[in-house]
Amino acid sequence: MPTNQPGNRDDTARQVNRLETSGTPGDVVQARDVHGGVHFHRSEPNTGAAFTVTPAQLPADVRGFINRHTELAHLTGVVTADPAEPLAAAVTVVTGTAGVGKTSLVLHWAHRVRHEFPDGQLYVNLRGYDPGMPATPEQVLDRFLRDLGIPAPMIPIHPDDRASLYRSLLADRRILVILDNAATVGQVRPLLPGTARCLAVVTSRNRLSGLIARDGAYRVDVDILREDDAVALLGNVTARYRTHDQRHELVELARLCARLPLALRIAAERAASRPMMHLDELIADLRDESGLWDALSADGDDDADVVRTVFAWSYRALPEPAARLFRLLGLHPGNDFGLPAATALAGTDTRRVRQQLDVLVGAHLLEQSAPGRYQFHDLLRAYALDQVRHLETPGTRTEALGRILGWYLHTAHSAAARIVPFDRYQLTEPIPVDVHSLTFDSYETALRWCQTEATNLVGATRAAAEADLHPLAWQLAAVLRGIYLHRNAFDDWLATSRIGVEAAARDGDRAGQAEALESVGKACFQARRLDEAEASHRAALTIRQNLGNRFGEAKSINALGMIGLRRRDLSAARSLFDQSRAIFGDLGERRWEALMRTNLAETLCALHQPQVAAEIAHEALAVFRDLDDRFGVGNALFVLSRAQLGLGDLAGARTAIDAALTIAEDDDNPVWQAHWLVELGAIQRAAEQPAEALISYQRAASMQRRLGDRSREAFAIEGAGQTYERLGRLDEAVDFYRAAVSTHRDLDDRWNLARSLAHLAGALAQQGSPEQARPSWEQALPLLADFDDPAAESLRQRIARALTAG
Known part of the structure; x- marks a missing residue:
C-alpha cells in the first residue's frame, strides 16, 4: 500500500522510531539549541552551545631538556589538583631574553601536565618578534574558534564579538592556552579566557607588566642556564661523538654562548659534526667570530649579540649550497614551509634541497615541525633575512x-x-x-x-x-x-x-x-x-x-x-540573468550562457513558474552534457529536480536529484552534495518517506556545519522540522523551527526568517497554543513588506487569516 494513503501515519511514525532507536550513529538529526546547532542522538536535545572538538595542539616536546626544576615547579604551582577548582592564577607570563628557552620550558611543562586539562590545549605562535607580520588577535580568535568547532560563517566579524564568543566557549571548560612569542599586552589580552578554570601561559621577551597589574598574572622569569646545566646540555649533544673534551673547555664554550640554550644547541651541533677537531680550536673560531661581531655591532644588547655571533659561527661552517638555501629561505613569505616551496625558492631540484634542509636541521638552524614541514626560530629567520639582503644582489x-x-x-x-x-x-x-x-x-x-x-x-x-x-x-x-x-x-x-x-x-x-x-x-x-x-x-x-x-x-x-x-x-534577478545570458550568447560562451539559464530557472522556481523553469533547465542540461561539464550537469539537474517537484512530478524530481548527487559523490565534492541533499529531503518528504527525508536532512545539516554554511544548514534543520510536523511530532518540529528562526535572524535573512516564523507559528497553533503562536505570526508579517512575488503574497494571506482567526 502506498505510504501516502490514509491510515499509514502510524506506520511511518513507527519507521522513524525504529530509525531513532536503532543505535546507528548519525542516522537522525535533532535540534540542539536555538543557535542552529544539531546533534545526532536522542538524549538532551537542548544542552547549550555546540562544543564537539577537544583541541590537542601542543607541538612536540623538547628532546634533551635540561633541569629548569625551579621554573617547572613555579608553573606547576598554579595548577590545582581538582579540575573543578579555580587555578591559583589564570594567566602566567614566562619572560626572559631571546634564545633563553622560554618556549622549550613551557612546552616541556605542558606535556607533563596535559592530563590536568581534559578539555584540551590550544597553542599559537604570535610571531611577536618575527621579521614578517605578527599574528593579530583577530586572526588568532578566528583560528581558535574554528579549532573549537565553530563553523566559519558563525564567527563574528567584530573583534570584540569574537573575543566574547571565545570566552563563552571556554567558560565551563578546563583548557590550557599557550600564547607563544607575544610582543605586547594588546596582542594577548583578547585571547585570555574569562574563567579561572582555564590557564593561559604567555611567553615573551618583554615583561608585559600590564598583565600583572590589570589581569593578576603570575610571572615566571627564565634566566640563562646555570654553568653545570649549560655544560650538561652541551654534553647531551656531543657525548656520543666527542669523548675527549675537557670540562674547562665545555665551560668556556658555554660562556661564549652566554649559557643560552638556543646558542648552546647550535654550538654543540657544530662541535658534534667535527669530532676530530679539538674543542679549543672551535672555541678560538668562536672567539674570532665574536670579536668581528663586536666590531660591527653597536646596539648594546649583549645577549642578542652572543646569539647572532653563534649564528654566524655556525652559518659560516655550512657548505655553500646549504648556506645559500638558508639565506634564500629568509625571503619566504611565512614562518613555516614545505619541501616543494623550499625547492621553488632555491630554483634547483628536490633531492638537493632535501639534503640541504637536512644539513640546516642538523645544524639547528632550522626546525622540522612535521614530516616535510620546516620552520625558523624568529631570531634565525631575522638572521637569514639579514644575510640574504647583504650577500645576494637585488636581482x-x-x-x-x-x-x-x-x-x-x-x-x-x-x-x-x-x-x-x-x-x-x-x-x-x-x-x-x-x-x-x-x-x-x-x-x-x-x-x-x-x-x-x-x-x-x-x-x-x-x-x-x-x-x-x-x-x-x-x-x-x-x-x-x-x-x-x-x-x-x-x-x-x-x-x-x-x-x-x-x-x-x-x-x-x-x-x-x-x-x-x-x-x-x-x-x-x-x-x-x-x-x-x-x-x-x-x-x-x-x-x-x-x-x-x-x-x-x-x-x-x-x-x-x-x-x-x-x-x-x-524581478531584478530575472532581468540581470537575462542580460548576462544575452551577452554570453553573443560571445559564443556556451558554458556561461547555460549557467545563466540555470540561474534563471532557479529564479523562476522561486517565482512559482515551475513549467518554464523545467524547460529552461532541460536546455541548460543538454548544453552541459554536450560540453562534458560535470558541475554544470549536476547543477542543472538540481534545478530541474526543484522545478519538477513544483510540478508534482515526484518520480522525475527524484531521478534528477539522484543523478546530481551521484556526480557530487563521484567527484568527492561535499559542497555540492550537502546543498543537493536538502532538495532530496524535500522530495522524500513530499513522497511521504519521512525516515529517508530525516536521513537526508541529517546528512545535509552535518555536512553544512563542517563546511560552515549556516544558511544552508538552517534549510536542512527547517526541513527536518517540516518532516516532524507532517508526522504530528509537534514538539520536535517546534525545536527545529526555533533553531532555524535563530539562524535566519542572525544572518538577517528576512525572507527565510519570515518563512521559519510562519512554520513555527503553525506548529505552535497545532499544539493548541494560539497565544504562543501569535507573536511569531506578528513578527513574520512585517518582514514580508519588501517582497512582492507570488510566494510572498500567498504567505502574507496565510498569516493574515491566522491572525484574524486567532
Missing part, C-alpha cells in the same frame, strides 16, 4: 622571490582546478623557469594543501604587493577567491582581495582591479554583507564596461543577479 633576491611567489600562484591555481573546476581564473602570469607547481588528484588533497598553506597564501599576496610585483598580487587574489569560497575563510579572503585591488590600482591595471574587486564582492556575498558585495561588483562592472570587456561585464551582471536572488528581489 638575485627579486628572482628568488618571483620563484616562490610564482610557485604559490600556480600551485593555488592547480588547487582551484580541483576545488572549483567550473570557475577558474585564467592566469596571464607565466610560471618562472625551473619552478614546478604542485598538482592534485582530488578535491580533498587540494583543499588540505590550501588549509596548510593558509597563512603563507596571505603572506605571499602581501609580499608580492610590497615587492611591487603587482600582477602576482592581484592574480593571487583572483585565484584564491574560488578556494576561499569553499573554506569560508572570510578574513583571509577579504585581506587578499583588498591587497589585490590596491596592487592593481598602483600598477594602473584596470582589468586586474576589476578582478580583485570581483574577489571582494564574492567574499562579502559569502559573508552575507550584501550591500558591500553589491558596491564591489558595481565598481567592477563599471571598469569592465569602460574597457569594453564584455565577458567580464556579463560576469559582473551575473554576480549582481545572484545578490538579487539572495535578497529575493526576483
